[in-house]
Amino acid sequence: MSAMRQxxxxxxxxxxxxxxxxxxxxxxxxxxxxxxxxxxxGHPLDNxxxxxxxxxxxxxxxxxxxxxxxxxxxxxxxxxxRRVGHDKATKLHGLLGKIGFISLVLHALMLILGYGIRVxxxxxxxxxxxxxxxxxxxxxxxxxxxxxxxxxGTSLAAVRAKWxxxxxxxxxxxxxxxxxxxxxxxxxxxxxxxxASIAPVEPFARAYWAVLWFTTIALFVAFRLIAPAVRAYRDxxxxxSVTPAARGMxxxxxxxxxxERIKARGGQFMxxxxxxxxxxxxxxxxxxxxxxxxxxxxxSVKAVxxxxxxxxxxxxxxxxxxxxxxxxxxLDHQRATSLVLVAAGSGTSPILGLLHEADDADAIxxxxxxxxxxxxxxxDELRAECAAKGAVLHLMIGSRGLGWQSAxxxxxxxDLVPHLMESDIFVCGPALWSQAVLEDALxxxxxxxxxxxxEFAL
Amino acid sequence: xxxxxVVLIAAASTSVLAAGWVAGEVAANDGxxxxxxxxxxxxxxxxxxxxxxxxxxxxxxxxxxxASESQAAExxxxxxxxxxxxxxxxxxxxxxxxxxxxxxxxxxxxxxQGVITAVDVLQSGTSERESERINExxxxxxVERVLQAQTWDVEAVSGASYTSDGLRASIQDALAQAGLx
Numbered sequence: 001m002s003a004m005r006q007x008x009x010x011x012x013x014x015x016x017x018x019x020x021x022x023x024x025x026x027x028x029x030x031x032x033x034x035x036x037x038x039x040x041x042g043h044p045l046d047n048x049x050x051x052x053x054x055x056x057x058x059x060x061x062x063x064x065x066x067x068x069x070x071x072x073x074x075x076x077x078x079x080x081x082r083r084v085g086h087d088k089a090t091k092l093h094g095l096l097g098k099i100g101f102i103s104l105v106l107h108a109l110m111l112i113l114g115y116g117i118r119v120x121x122x123x124x125x126x127x128x129x130x131x132x133x134x135x136x137x138x139x140x141x142x143x144x145x146x147x148x149x150x151x152x153g154t155s156l157a158a159v160r161a162k163w164x165x166x167x168x169x170x171x172x173x174x175x176x177x178x179x180x181x182x183x184x185x186x187x188x189x190x191x192x193x194x195x196a197s198i199a200p201v202e203p204f205a206r207a208y209w210a211v212l213w214f215t216t217i218a219l220f221v222a223f224r225l226i227a228p229a230v231r232a233y234r235d236x237x238x239x240x241s242v243t244p245a246a247r248g249m250x251x252x253x254x255x256x257x258x259x260e261r262i263k264a265r266g267g268q269f270m271x272x273x274x275x276x277x278x279x280x281x282x283x284x285x286x287x288x289x290x291x292x293x294x295x296x297x298x299x300s301v302k303a304v305x306x307x308x309x310x311x312x313x314x315x316x317x318x319x320x321x322x323x324x325x326x327x328x329x330x331l332d333h334q335r336a337t338s339l340v341l342v343a344a345g346s347g348t349s350p351i352l353g354l355l356h357e358a359d360d361a362d363a364i365x366x367x368x369x370x371x372x373x374x375x376x377x378x379x380d381e382l383r384a385e386c387a388a389k390g391a392v393l394h395l396m397i398g399s400r401g402l403g404w405q406s407a408x409x410x411x412x413x414x415d416l417v418p419h420l421m422e423s424d425i426f427v428c429g430p431a432l433w434s435q436a437v438l439e440d441a442l443x444x445x446x447x448x449x450x451x452x453x454x455e456f457a458l
Numbered sequence: 459x460x461x462x463x464v465v466l467i468a469a470a471s472t473s474v475l476a477a478g479w480v481a482g483e484v485a486a487n488d489g490x491x492x493x494x495x496x497x498x499x500x501x502x503x504x505x506x507x508x509x510x511x512x513x514x515x516x517x518x519x520x521x522x523x524x525a526s527e528s529q530a531a532e533x534x535x536x537x538x539x540x541x542x543x544x545x546x547x548x549x550x551x552x553x554x555x556x557x558x559x560x561x562x563x564x565x566x567x568x569x570x571q572g573v574i575t576a577v578d579v580l581q582s583g584t585s586e587r588e589s590e591r592i593n594e595x596x597x598x599x600x601v602e603r604v605l606q607a608q609t610w611d612v613e614a615v616s617g618a619s620y621t622s623d624g625l626r627a628s629i630q631d632a633l634a635q636a637g638l639x
Contacts, residue, residue: 021459025467032471036478042559042620043482049617118617119595191588201481 002362002422005337013335013449020083030212031065037205038192052114057192060107064186066100067179068216075220076323085328086269086285087455101152108145137184144182147174164306166282183213232321234258239274239318240296242311246374248303249346250311251289254320259295262325264288265332266353267426267454270324272299279310283323287428287454289349289378291356297322300377302346329454331357334424336450338363340417342437344404344429345375350454351428352378355385363419364391369406369429373397404436413437414444421446428454546572553632555581556624561589563624567632574608574638577601577629582621596621604629610639 038061044050072080073089073096084092116126131142153159154171186209188194193209235258243251264270271283284307286299303309329350339361343351348368358364366386370376373395386393394416398406405411414420425446427437434453441451548570555564561583568576579597583589596618603612610630614622633639 017459021463024459025463025470028467028471029474032474033478036474036481039475039478040481043479044619046619047614047616050619053617114617118592189588194586 002337005360005362009334009337013333016083016333019079023080023083027069031062031069033208034061034065034212037201037208040201041192041205049114049117052110052117056107056110056114059103059110060186061192063100063103063107066096066103068212070096070100071179071216071220075223076326077219077223081326082328086326087328087453097152097155101148104145104148134189137188140181141185141189144178147178147181151175151178169282228321228323231258231261231323235261235322237297237320237322239314239316239320241316242314244312245377247372248309249300249375249377250303250308251298251300251377252311252314254297254299254322255295256320257295258322259292259297262292262297262322264292264325265330266291266355266357267329267331267350268325268327268353269329269350269454270297270322270326273321273323274311274314275319275321276314279307279314282307283321284308285326287327287329287350287353288325289352291353300346300349302375302377327454329426329428329452330354333452334450335447336422336424337361338419338423340365340367340413340420340423340425342367342369342413342425342427342429344369344433345371346377347428347430347454348376348378348382349428351426352382352385354426355382355389355391358389358391361389362422364389365394365417365419365423366391367394367396367413367416369396369404369433371397371399404433404440412444413440420444424450424452426452426454431455547636547638548572549636551632551635553628553630553635556627556631558620558624560584560620560624563621563628565625565628565632567629567636569633569636569638572638574605574633577604579625582625592618592621597625600625609633 035058038057043054045054070093073084073093080089112123112126112130115121115130116123119126121129127142130138132139151172151174154163154168160168186193187206193205235256237254237256237258240253240255241251243253245251262270267287269285269287271285273280273283286301288297289300290298301308301311303312331354337360339354339358341351341354341364343366351366351368355364355366364386366382368376368382373379376382376395383393385391396406396409398408401407401409403410413425417423420441421444423446425437425441427434429437434455438451438453442448549568551567551569553565553567555562557563562581563583564579564581566578566580567574568578579593579601582593582597596615599615600612600618600622603615604610606612610626610633612626614626630639
């Protein structure tokens with residue numbers, strides 16, 4: 001029975017991996033094709049000015065490719081979401097953003113130097129010439145560079161620490177303006193994707209570049225703007241009740257005709273936008289603490305910041321826009337036949353969702369870490385569900401210890417879970433704590449593929 | 459990702475990059491063709507001719523100011539080259555139109571008793587903004603070098619490889635017609 005199940009799980013995992021690898025392959029080959037076209041339209045390197053110009057063109061194309069990939073990653077295209085997952089997409093976003101910005105700066109620098117040497121003009125004068133003397137497309141391109149610099153500058157840790165999230169996010173939105181405003185110069189000027197590209201490549205090159213941008217922007221507009229708006233209108237979701245519990249915990253129930261279409265898997269989260277005066281500007285990720293049933297969605301949140309605290313003031317009847325379901329934290333991605341569910345405090349919510357759906361598992365162990373029992377949302381429900389599924393429940397109550405366990409306890413996962421090596425391990429809690437749990441698992445020899453973490457990094 | 463797939467993706471990407479690179483090489487090296495044989499300037503497109511007239515006028519003026527200096531030097535050189543006494547060509551020679559990755563290039567060379575006295579550029583690149591900017595700077599420089607060195611085989615202007623290649627080839631053709639190259 002267990003061996004059969006492992007085969008089924010393996011097959012699904014391989015298909016999942018194949019689809020993700022396809023996306024990655026597509027990104028790399030498309031990027032290479034773009035650079036190939038840049039090369040094909042001429043790559044003179046025999047003197048300094050030409051070499052700088054060629055290098056500058058390459059850097060610009062690399063930057064543009066990275067920006068396209070980023071836009072598609074955050075467009076919330078369901079196909080991409082399921083392969084990459086929200087957490088990984090967010091981390092990748094940061095990394096690609098850094099590399100992309102560096103490419104952009106190199107692009108500008110090398111072209112300023114290259115063009116300047118050609119016409120015997122200093123860099124400042126050449127930059128000014130780009131801003132004022134090369135036509136409106138180039139003026140916009142220089143402005144776009146400045147906007148990118150502002151966005152990247154305000155994303156530095158030092159600034160983010162001082163600014164409220166909303167302000168930072170609004171500045172970050174300037175990225176969209178920068179991206180759009182920079183497109184004309186790629187098509188009208190330069191020598192790769194413009195009229196100046198060489199004859200055999202030229203019509204193809206322009207069409208190719210136009211298709212790339214069109215696809216990127218279309219995907220973004222469709223899935224990030226239009227689809228949510230349409231669904232929001234059709235779903236008609238509203239807050240039904242807000243129930244406070246001990247220690248700043250809250251349970252919010254949301255209902256509406258649209259709940260039926262939300263095929264959320266246990267463990268997944270949604271992006272919630274509550275349309276009340278203070279909260280409508282931003283969407284926040286909260287996990288479902290129960291599968292959608294009887295037309296009700298349930299989230300259990302702990303008030304840790306401004307926005308989560310504001311939930312306590314929500315009035316029933318407040319309209320809600322819910323995007324998703326999102327996240328790869330679900331049984332769809334399991335690789336083994338048994339389950340270990342580990343949560344700290346309010347991380348119990350998605351864990352509970354997973355537990356509800358774990359009908360096929362050979363063995364289940366649930367481990368919850370909290371300072372006191374009333375920090376654990378829906379503890380009674382958790383106990384009942386564990387009893388129903390024959391799952392072993394460990395509650396680690398007490399003050400924080402040195403590791404992920406409570407003070408005074410030094411049991412490792414291997415000690416607590418006899419079926420550790422045949423299990424998927426799902427972990428949800430604060431970042432550092434989750435890291436400790438993962439390291440424990442890894443040091444016992446659990447394979448990375450079987451570790452699943454949920455972080456709400458924004 | 460598994461190793462075989464990484465290798466596959468790396469191979470595909472590298473091939474695409476290499477194909478582009480090679481295509482660019484071909485465009486630079488073999489791409490130069492002499493497309494029309496010494497036809498008068500009536501064949502050129504009026505639009506590009508207008509944009510190039512200003513550069514042509516500039517180059518003629520530069521040539522004239524150089525001519526007097528180089529002529530003095532040349533008479534001395536002529537005396538040390540007995541082989542040249544047979545025919546010191548004079549006249550205006552229309553170089554072939556040379557086409558390369560960045561457009562068409564055509565020069566007309568004026569020779570007086572074996573001395574290149576003027577180079578007029580009828581066509582240089584396209585009417586694209588970038589091409590015009592390069593012409594503004596590169597054409598006078600290249601013409602000056604040719605007049606100074608009295609040969610088509612001068613160093614290319616930095617930042618204007620294609621323009622230099624195209625014009626040099628056209629000038630070479632004109633000088634060949636004059637029996638000087």
